[in-house]
Amino acid sequence: MPFIRITILAPLLTAEQIGRIQQGTTELMQSIMRKPAVGIAVLVERVEHGAWTIANCPVGLAAHVEATIGLGINTAAEKARFMAEMWQLLRSTLGPELRDETYLVCHEVDTKTYGRGGLTRNARDRQHSS
Secondary structure (H helix, E strand, O other), rough: EEEEEEEOOOOOOOHHHHHHHHHHHHHHHOOOOOOOHHHOOEEEEOOOOOOEOOOOOOOOOEEEEEEEEEOOOHHHHHHHHHHHHHHHHHHHHOOOOOOOEEEEEEEEEEOOEEOOOOOHHHHHHHHHHO
């Protein structure tokens, strides 16, 4: 963990932009949220034009970020800094037309309720401490 899903509506989303967002997100998770690179998964999805509205008006550029992280592991200041710097990464990559209605959400889940490789995070932590 963590898993970060970034949904983007853009007229064009190049492989270079996707790579920059994935790399930047991974770096933010490592530097701000103290996550080891080996467990960071980043998914960038592009939605079709016309699929997004803000204030009931169609938009041509939009983004939404959902980061799933362990409950109680990061401080409020770390989460706030991650959101601020993630916003800057998106704006610098996608352009200044990206609106303030770009929502960034940190979903905190109990370490007993998620896992990878068939083990919960809680079980994985117990294995490493043995």
